[in-house]
Amino acid sequence: MYKTMVTLGIIVGIIILGLVTVISVYNGIVSKHETIAAKWAQVDNQLQRRNDLIPNLVNTVKGYAAHEKTVFENITNARSQWAKANTIEEKVQAAKATDAALARLLLVVENYPDLKASTNFLALQDELAGTENRIAVERMRYNEAVKDYNISVRTFPGNIIAGSCGYKVATEYFKSEEKAKTVPEVKF
Numbered sequence: 570m571y572k573t574m575v576t577l578g579i580i581v582g583i584i585i586l587g588l589v590t591v592i593s594v595y596n597g598i599v600s601k602h603e604t605i606a607a608k609w610a611q612v613d614n615q616l617q618r619r620n621d622l623i624p625n626l627v628n629t630v631k632g633y634a635a636h637e638k639t640v641f642e643n644i645t646n647a648r649s650q651w652a653k654a655n656t657i658e659e660k661v662q663a664a665k666a667t668d669a670a671l672a673r674l675l676l677v678v679e680n681y682p683d684l685k686a687s688t689n690f691l692a693l694q695d696e697l698a699g700t701e702n703r704i705a706v707e708r709m710r711y712n713e714a715v716k717d718y719n720i721s722v723r724t725f726p727g728n729i730i731a732g733s734c735g736y737k738v739a740t741e742y743f744k745s746e747e748k749a750k751t752v753p754e755v756k757f
Contacts, residue, residue, distance in 0.1 A: 594721075594730050601718040605739055608711040609657060612743070615704045616664050620651050622700060623671070626693045630678060637677045644670040657741050664704075671697075708743040715739045 627644055630637075647670040650663040684690050719738050722731035731737075 590726070591730060594727050595734060598718070598721050598727060598731050598734070598736055601714070601721050602736060602739075604714045605711070605718050608707070608714040612704065612707040612711050613660065615700060615707050616651065616660065616667075619697065619700045619704060620648050620667065622693065622697055623648060623667075626690075626697060627674070629687065629690045629693055630674065630681075630684060640670070640673050640677050644674060646670075661741060661743065712742050715742055 623644060627641055631641060644667075647663065647666040650666055651660065654660040654663045678684055678690075678694075721727045722736050722738055
């Protein structure tokens with residue numbers, strides 16, 4: 570009778586330990602999944618901030634560079650892509666389009682020395698640079714959260730628990746585009 574009770578106690582202990590492990594791993598996966606959503610919200614917030622600044626920057630530049638119509642149209646199109654984007658993937662693509670449009674705008678600015686001396690433009694450019702830095706930081710934090718989550722759902726025992734509960738690997742990382750890796754040419 571004593572051996573049976575000890576054996577039963579050990580079995581119950583192993584079952585409880587297994588349940589605690591499963592619950593702990595599941596709660597960790599849920600927490601990391603929510604962290605991804607929170608980090609994306611911060612990226613989204615900073616991208617929206619940038620899109621709110623762009624009309625002021627464009628209007629300042631327009632006064633100096635009225636004939637650069639296509640640059641302004643590209644920026645407007647990129648902003649409307651952002652407004653229409655609903656999913657993270659669509660917003661990532663819209664953000665990339667905005668990055669490219671802003672790069673072209675800054676090239677136009679190089680041709681207008683008076684514009685570069687304008688205090689309004691300098692303030693907007695400084696604000697935009699600060700926003701771009703915030704976006705870079707938030708993108709990095711988002712990518713770290715995605716990596717942490719992916720590790721949890723791809724390693725044992727998380728992969729079994731995640732798979733049985735419907736959690737999948739998060740696939741969308743922010744990556745720099747190939748053209749961003751080339752060194753820009755600066756001429757004075």
